[in-house]
Amino acid sequence: MSEKPIYILAIESSCDDTAAAVMRDTTVLSNVVAQQHIHEEYGGVVPELASRAHQQNIVPVIDVALKKAQITKEQLTAIAFTQGPGLMGSLLVGSSFAKSMAMALNIPLVAVNHMHAHILAHFIDEAGFDxxxxxxxxxxxxxxxxxxxxxxxxxxxxxxxxxxxxxxxxxxxxxxxxxxxxxxxxxxxxxxxxxxxxxxxxxxxxxxxxxxxxxxxxxxxxxxxxxxxxxxxxxxxxxxxxxxxxxxxxxxxxxxxxxxxxxxxxxxxxxxxxxxxxxxxxxxxxxxxxxxxxxxxxxxxPKFEYTTDNAAMIGIVGYYRFKENHFSDAGVVSKARIEF
Missing domain, CATH: 3.30.420.40 (ATPase, nucleotide binding domain)
Known part of the structure; x- marks a missing residue:
């Protein structure tokens, strides 16, 4: 008998891109990124503007990710999110949403280190990539x-x-x-x-x-x-x-x-x-x-879309952490600086 697939919704909001992905085990079903172009006129990322834009983008981005993956929120097994490192205001938008959604659906919450995710992005199943x-x-x-x-x-x-x-x-x-x-x-x-x-x-x-x-x-x-x-x-x-x-x-x-x-x-x-x-x-x-x-x-x-900030890389770490029962509770704290 085959194992039941693990569906993970992943949320990435460490800097100025609001991203959501849905993974079925190690396969990406959707990977959606909303970029913030407002920072271009300032010559760099403005933290306050970034967190405000995340608040505007997070619901539509997650909605699109679920629709593209062709699954409902009730089918999700767990929710993974970026705990850090990153801009504190931006991280808090993603973590607050992830905590609320996991609580509402009564499913596990998985905190992910952003730098860990860049490394494990290589383990996403992608044709043509070893x-x-x-x-x-x-x-x-x-x-x-x-x-x-x-x-x-x-x-x-x-x-x-x-x-x-x-x-x-x-x-x-x-x-x-x-x-x-x-x-x-x-x-x-x-x-x-x-x-x-x-x-x-x-x-x-x-x-x-x-x-x-x-x-x-x-x-x-x-x-x-x-x-x-x-x-x-x-x-x-x-x-x-x-x-x-x-x-x-x-x-x-x-x-x-x-x-x-x-x-x-x-x-x-x-x-x-x-x-x-x-x-x-x-x-x-x-x-x-x-x-x-x-x-x-x-x-x-890795494939180009997994090199820049994206949620699929958060999802792959979420998957491996889920398999090891590395869950977080609602008291987990976002951190601007974090070690492996």
């Missing part, structure tokens, strides 16, 4: 995080390297702002970099011991470089845009790859899985593909 086997190294790179994690099992994860200041996504976005690009500028750097010469300009890589990262010095270096060039030639950015972007991207990719090579040397683990919004970057994906041949690594890059 799953890593344990142990593997996870490089989680986003606007708020840069970490190298040893993943021994679904729930045994250890951070062996992380940023000491800014995250890699912030380095991309702040550099883009220096170049006068609109927010979010990281994807624009990637777009123009593909047309430029990555060796055109040289930026010094920060010297950080061990497996930790630092991006604040690089950001400042890029700012001073652009200011100096503009003083000599006011049209410098428009004339050299592609080469500037290619050189910035090349430097950041090399910083990430240098640390990954060191992590492989120290752990002996040759399976590398990347996740987080910055893993959509074409330069990083290309470097990882080349490393498969050059260093005999096996690399894993």
């Amino acid at each position: 799953k890593p086997t344990f142990p593997f190294l996870a490089l989680t790179i986003s606007g708020g995080h840069t970490q190298i994690v040893v993943v021994n099992s679904f729930f045994d994860l250890k951070i062996i390297g992380e940023t000491t200041d800014d995250a890699v996504g912030e380095a991309f976005d702040k550099s883009a702002k220096t170049l006068g690009f609109p927010y979010p500028g990281g994807p624009l750097i990637d777009k123009y970099a593909q047309l430029g010469n990555p060796k055109a300009y040289r930026f010094t890589k920060p010297k950080v011991p061990g497996l930790n990262f630092s991006f604040s010095g690089l950001k400042t270096q890029i700012l001073y470089f652009v200011q100096k060039q503009l003083a000599e030639n006011p049209h410098f950015i428009e004339e050299q845009r592609n080469d500037i972007c290619a050189s910035i991207q090349e430097t950041i990719v090399q910083i990430l790859m240098d640390k990954l090579k060191l992590a492989v040397a120290q752990t002996g683990i040759r399976q590398i899985a990347i996740g987080g919004g910055v893993s959509a970057n074409s330069g990083i994906r290309k470097a990882l593909k080349e490393a498969e041949t050059q260093y005999n690594w096996k690399t894993f890059v």
Whole structure:
């Protein structure tokens, strides 16, 4: 007799995207994201505006997710939600709704770590995408995080390297702002970099011991470089845009790859899985593909829609936590900062 399927409604509201997904075991039935474009005019996410937008979006997003999955709320087995890390106001909207709905339906509530979800997104069943086997190294790179994690099992994860200041996504976005690009500028750097010469300009890589990262010095270096060039030639950015972007991207990719090579040397683990919004970057994906041949690594890059903030990745962690009876009660607290 086959096991009864587990249907999980997952809610993600850690930053400025309101997302809901419905999972049947490890398969995604729906994955809906409502983006907030209001932040573009401010050049970054405004926490107060983000939480207000979540309040407006959460009911319609969940409604659409259930309809797309073609199930009713009464068929749900459990509700998973992002406990943290993230913006406190945004997290509270998602957790409050999840608690209320789980209580009303009398079904289990499952709290999920957002960074844990970026890593386990690789275990979503998706045609054409392989799953890593344990142990593997996870490089989680986003606007708020840069970490190298040893993943021994679904729930045994250890951070062996992380940023000491800014995250890699912030380095991309702040550099883009220096170049006068609109927010979010990281994807624009990637777009123009593909047309430029990555060796055109040289930026010094920060010297950080061990497996930790630092991006604040690089950001400042890029700012001073652009200011100096503009003083000599006011049209410098428009004339050299592609080469500037290619050189910035090349430097950041090399910083990430240098640390990954060191992590492989120290752990002996040759399976590398990347996740987080910055893993959509074409330069990083290309470097990882080349490393498969050059260093005999096996690399894993999730489907694009599971790299940026989404609820399916919350749902997959929710599924594995449900199987282990890792439930939360209504007193569970949202946390802006949270460890594995």
